[in-house]
Amino acid sequence: MSTAIRDFDSGQDAVAHILEAARRAGATSADALYVWTDEENVTVRKGTLEKIQASQSQGLGIRVFVGQSQSSISTRDLSRTHIDELVGRAVAMARHTASDPFAGLPEELLPPTVDPESLFPPETEIPTRENLFERASRAEEAALAYDSRITNSEGADCARSQARIVFGNTLGFLGGYRKSSYSLSCSVIATEKDAMERDYWYVVGPHWESTKDPRAVGGKAAARTVSRLHARRIPTGSYPVLFDPETARSLIGHFTGAISGSALYRNATYLKDREGTPVMSDKVTLREDPFIPGGLGSRPFDGEGLPTRPKTIVDRGILTTYLFDTYSARKSRRKSTGNAVRSLSDGPGVGVSNLVVSPGTESQEELISGISEGLLVTELIGFGVNTVTGDYSRGAFGYWIKNGKIVHPVSEITIAGTLDDLYRGIVAVGSDLEIRSSVNTPSLLVEGLRIGGE
Numbered sequence: 001m002s003t004a005i006r007d008f009d010s011g012q013d014a015v016a017h018i019l020e021a022a023r024r025a026g027a028t029s030a031d032a033l034y035v036w037t038d039e040e041n042v043t044v045r046k047g048t049l050e051k052i053q054a055s056q057s058q059g060l061g062i063r064v065f066v067g068q069s070q071s072s073i074s075t076r077d078l079s080r081t082h083i084d085e086l087v088g089r090a091v092a093m094a095r096h097t098a099s100d101p102f103a104g105l106p107e108e109l110l111p112p113t114v115d116p117e118s119l120f121p122p123e124t125e126i127p128t129r130e131n132l133f134e135r136a137s138r139a140e141e142a143a144l145a146y147d148s149r150i151t152n153s154e155g156a157d158c159a160r161s162q163a164r165i166v167f168g169n170t171l172g173f174l175g176g177y178r179k180s181s182y183s184l185s186c187s188v189i190a191t192e193k194d195a196m197e198r199d200y201w202y203v204v205g206p207h208w209e210s211t212k213d214p215r216a217v218g219g220k221a222a223a224r225t226v227s228r229l230h231a232r233r234i235p236t237g238s239y240p241v242l243f244d245p246e247t248a249r250s251l252i253g254h255f256t257g258a259i260s261g262s263a264l265y266r267n268a269t270y271l272k273d274r275e276g277t278p279v280m281s282d283k284v285t286l287r288e289d290p291f292i293p294g295g296l297g298s299r300p301f302d303g304e305g306l307p308t309r310p311k312t313i314v315d316r317g318i319l320t321t322y323l324f325d326t327y328s329a330r331k332s333r334r335k336s337t338g339n340a341v342r343s344l345s346d347g348p349g350v351g352v353s354n355l356v357v358s359p360g361t362e363s364q365e366e367l368i369s370g371i372s373e374g375l376l377v378t379e380l381i382g383f384g385v386n387t388v389t390g391d392y393s394r395g396a397f398g399y400w401i402k403n404g405k406i407v408h409p410v411s412e413i414t415i416a417g418t419l420d421d422l423y424r425g426i427v428a429v430g431s432d433l434e435i436r437s438s439v440n441t442p443s444l445l446v447e448g449l450r451i452g453g454e
Contacts, residue, residue, distance in 0.1 A: 324339060
């Protein structure tokens with residue numbers, strides 16, 4: 001009779017069982033990933049419970065090697081009989097796969113550098129469905145009561161997520177950790193005469209307390225929405241552009257794709273051969289810190305079992321390192337930087353943990369006060385970014401700044417240039433850093449970007 005593997009300790013047992021089964025089936029090496037998740041999301045619209053989404057799932061991702069030929073396979077069926085059959089199939093598949101001289105597990109097993117328990121402290125409270133409903137309702141109530149021009153709601157969502165991750169390989173690594181996240185968001189519509197706009201706001205964090213102020217979330221969603229009414233276009237030209245933390249985050253996200261080892265060996269990045277040279281303004285220092293307690297991107301080891309570690313990626317504008325998993329490191333004749341990420345259905349690729357741009361000393365308001373004529377960007381639209389050539393072109397929404405003050409909202413504009421010009425043109429970094437994502441940055445002020453308007 002098959003026995004389902006359901007809890008965290010048995011997740012470790014499942015991975016250990018897979019590795020031994022792979023050896024018995026003829027694999028020369030193997031690794032396995034176990035993921036268990038428990039998620040719930042409640043949506044409220046106009047005070048009424050509109051939707052409940054709840055799921056609990058578990059799965060295994062298995063990768064086996066026969067020499068330097070590999071195969072990967074995944075399953076949601078965790079019965080022992082099925083796992084044994086699946087491992088046998090994976091080994092048979094690997095025997096019929098072409099050999100790759102760069103494939104394989106890491107060269108050696110390295111000791112962990114951090115205790116997972118220190119990264120993810122025990123939760124003090126896990127909310128009930130009623131708790132989720134209450135916070136979503138209070139956020140929406142605050143948004144609808146904020147201003148008479150808030151005329152409709154697209155809803156408020158409150159969600160929780162718990163996950164358990166176990167990874168092991170035949171080098172002898174076997175480890176696991178738990179992590180959680182909680183979020184609260186609200187989106188509303190404002191109308192005035194012939195103008196209509198929508199906007200939103202949200203909070204997210206590792207504990208239920210992250211959502212403790214639903215009225216503030218609803219109020220900010222409403223304030224952002226009302227402020228967008230009667231947006232205008234501006235003349236085409238070159239202006240200083242201040243990216244708020246939300247939009248600045250996407251700029252840093254483009255950069256990480258351009259410094260991945262997989263982009264390097266494919267010659268698919270404009271930053272090839274730029275290590276040790278200026279790639280950003282000397283105002284910018286960018287670090288990766290996988291050890292932020294409760295951070296959404298925190299993790300004690302990477303997708304290949306190698307220990308993660310804090311590192312400086314850009315030091316006062318100078319690119320200090322590319323990012324590698326084992327495969328891209330071998331292709332580039334380098335060593336892994338502990339940046340492998342993987343899912344159940346795919347083998348490792350290159351990714352990041354918590355990225356943080358070091359904050360400056362000026363608030364966003366102080367940065368605005370120093371701009372005689374320019375643009376504050378709060379939304380970027382479209383995907384016109386090419387990290388192979390470095391070309392950048394995206395639609396935007398924001399606010400026109402005149403003599404150090406915001407004077408009106410701006411829409412139907414395009415920001416164009418190159419990533420090189422954008423990064424190296426950063427003249428100030430704000431102090432408004434808030435850790436709420438795996439990519440975190442304060443406001444970034446860029447001089448002289450080309451804006452297509454009227």
